[in-house]
Amino acid sequence: xxxxxxxxxxxxxxxxxxxxxxxxxxxxxxxxxxxxxxSIDGPVLSAVMTExxxxxxxxxxxxxxxxxxxxxxxxxxxxxxxxxxTPTSRQETLRASARIYSSPNAQEPGxxxxxxxxxxxxxxxxxxxxxxxxxxxxVFLGSAASRPPKNALVLSGGQTPDWLREQIxxxxxxxxxxALLPILKxxxxxxxxxTLDALQTTVLRCLIVHNWRRIVLRHPTLPxxxxxxxxxxxxxxxxxxxxxxxxxxxxxxxxxxx
Amino acid sequence: xxxxxxxxxxxxxxxxxxxxxxxxxxxxxxxxxxxxxxSIDGPVLSAVMTExxxxxxxxxxxxxxxxxxxxxxxxxxxxxxxxxxTPTSRQETLRASARIYSSPNAQEPGxxxxxxxxxxxxxxxxxxxxxxxxxxxxVFLGSAASRPPKNALVLSGGQTPDWLREQIxxxxxxxxxxALLPILKxxxxxxxxxTLDALQTTVLRCLIVHNWRRIVLRHPTLPxxxxxxxxxxxxxxxxxxxxxxxxxxxxxxxxxxx
Numbered sequence: 001x002x003x004x005x006x007x008x009x010x011x012x013x014x015x016x017x018x019x020x021x022x023x024x025x026x027x028x029x030x031x032x033x034x035x036x037x038x039s040i041d042g043p044v045l046s047a048v049m050t051e052x053x054x055x056x057x058x059x060x061x062x063x064x065x066x067x068x069x070x071x072x073x074x075x076x077x078x079x080x081x082x083x084x085x086t087p088t089s090r091q092e093t094l095r096a097s098a099r100i101y102s103s104p105n106a107q108e109p110g111x112x113x114x115x116x117x118x119x120x121x122x123x124x125x126x127x128x129x130x131x132x133x134x135x136x137x138x139v140f141l142g143s144a145a146s147r148p149p150k151n152a153l154v155l156s157g158g159q160t161p162d163w164l165r166e167q168i169x170x171x172x173x174x175x176x177x178x179a180l181l182p183i184l185k186x187x188x189x190x191x192x193x194x195t196l197d198a199l200q201t202t203v204l205r206c207l208i209v210h211n212w213r214r215i216v217l218r219h220p221t222l223p224x225x226x227x228x229x230x231x232x233x234x235x236x237x238x239x240x241x242x243x244x245x246x247x248x249x250x251x252x253x254x255x256x257x258x
Numbered sequence: 259x260x261x262x263x264x265x266x267x268x269x270x271x272x273x274x275x276x277x278x279x280x281x282x283x284x285x286x287x288x289x290x291x292x293x294x295x296x297s298i299d300g301p302v303l304s305a306v307m308t309e310x311x312x313x314x315x316x317x318x319x320x321x322x323x324x325x326x327x328x329x330x331x332x333x334x335x336x337x338x339x340x341x342x343x344t345p346t347s348r349q350e351t352l353r354a355s356a357r358i359y360s361s362p363n364a365q366e367p368g369x370x371x372x373x374x375x376x377x378x379x380x381x382x383x384x385x386x387x388x389x390x391x392x393x394x395x396x397v398f399l400g401s402a403a404s405r406p407p408k409n410a411l412v413l414s415g416g417q418t419p420d421w422l423r424e425q426i427x428x429x430x431x432x433x434x435x436x437a438l439l440p441i442l443k444x445x446x447x448x449x450x451x452x453t454l455d456a457l458q459t460t461v462l463r464c465l466i467v468h469n470w471r472r473i474v475l476r477h478p479t480l481p482x483x484x485x486x487x488x489x490x491x492x493x494x495x496x497x498x499x500x501x502x503x504x505x506x507x508x509x510x511x512x513x514x515x516x
Contacts, residue, residue, distance in 0.1 A: 113371070113373075113411075113413055115371075115393065115394070115397065115422070117419070117421040117422075135373065136373070136394060136395060136396050136397060137394060137395070138394050139373065139394060139397055151419050151421070152419070153371075153418065153419055153422050154416070154417070155371055155413040155414065155415060155416060156413065156414070156416070157413060158412070158413060158414070159412070160411065161375070161409050161410070161411055163375040163409070164373070164375075164411050
């Protein structure tokens with residue numbers, strides 16, 4: 001087992017920052033127990049969090065918070081507690097998963113440019129949720145697959161000058177992707193599929209998905225025609241996809257030796 | 259000869275304002291003596307200007323100014339002076355004529371939207387000269403026949419929401435066209451073609467073209483798809499075209515009885 005490579009990857013991903021325990025747990029439940037009826041037993045949860053260097057006390061606090069927020073329900077089953085997503089959080093998780101686990105090779109849609117009637121018509125946040133990135137006041141770009149707000153002026157995109165790609169790229173978290181990229185590259189070359197046990201695989205997946213989703217969910221999904229040709233987000237996407245396919249999700253019951 | 263109707267039209271057009279004598283004379287030369295080698299004799303010029311209520315002294319001052327500006331050359335021919343456009347002013351006149359005398363029924367091109375790289379790339383005046391109207395900073399609309407500046411993002415126009423037509427219409431001199439429209443309507447119903455003599459025809463044409471060009475040259479030519487459905491500029495265009503066709507340009511030599 002190439003534990004050095006695994007430990008290096010784990011440490012690097014944990015060091016990237018933004019690793020709040022409750023947030024890590026949101027990722028874990030999203031990756032491991034998203035399916036309807038799926039849950040994670042207390043001992044499994046403890047083992048995974050310990051492997052990610054989280055202390056038991058911090059796990060308890062995070063669980064408490066997530067239960068209070070209606071994100072997780074916990075039920076006693078004999079002597080163990082089982083933790084599961086609630087119907088609401090499962091739905092939200094599913095929606096985010098469409099982006100987090102999307103294929104980097106999916107058919108590329110075209111793009112469109114919108115002009116809103118005035119700057120107050122639709123708030124910027126709502127436009128971002130609908131998949132549109134701002135270019136100049138009242139003007140937004142997005143995938144042809146995104147639904148434009150009612151009454152907007154809509155034009156189909158064509159050729160894109162380089163300056164447009166750069167201006168859009170500036171909002172597409174290039175620094176964040178550039179920090180993640182070398183870690184993913186190192187992981188993909190140094191880790192052999194089949195060499196990690198179920199617990200390590202769970203941790204590896206959780207940390208990859210966690211660092212990936214922290215970036216990818218903060219910007220709209222734009223067609224590559226709108227992005228700088230060397231945008232690091234795309235390389236990250238390819239590596240995340242490759243790694244998650246090389247290290248498939250274990251079943252929650254096989255993580256701890258029974 | 260329905261001199262009442264002619265006088266009413268003449269007075270109404272003269273009253274619209276902006277009738278500087280030198281500018282009226284630019285219009286007159288443009289309408290009457292645009293052709294290469296064409297000129298206007300002093301007595302004809304005096305007769306036309308007098309018919310437009312301009313005093314001889316004002317004509318002399320304007321002629322002096324236009325000669326100084328290189329717009330007009332005057333040559334003695336026996337006892338009369340002949341005035342003509344210079345090669346430069348003829349070229350400029352020809353360029354403006356393409357718009358002033360355009361047919362309102364010309365094939366409608368599509369439209370396009372441009373986004374410039376930054377707000378300093380191309381000055382607004384230059385964009386207007388190229389036929390583009392501003393919509394929001396860095397964003398311009400124009401006919402598909404206009405040539406976009408190098409390196410702009412260019413999108414082909416499609417459906418236009420009403421608010422877009424209104425926002426564009428707001429820059430398209432609706433008030434000015436609305437002031438001209440009733441005069442043109444009155445002229446087209448009250449004046450019978452063939453009832454005016456050559457001098458009156460010359461004056462009528464000059465005043466129509468003058469008031470029309472003062473508006474039409476101040477905004478880019480946009481396809482109707484971009485304009486409010488009730489934009490008065492189009493009705494004016496139709497009437498100007500009808501009137502100029504009903505009262506064809508006399509030859510400069512037939513204006514005064516010989």
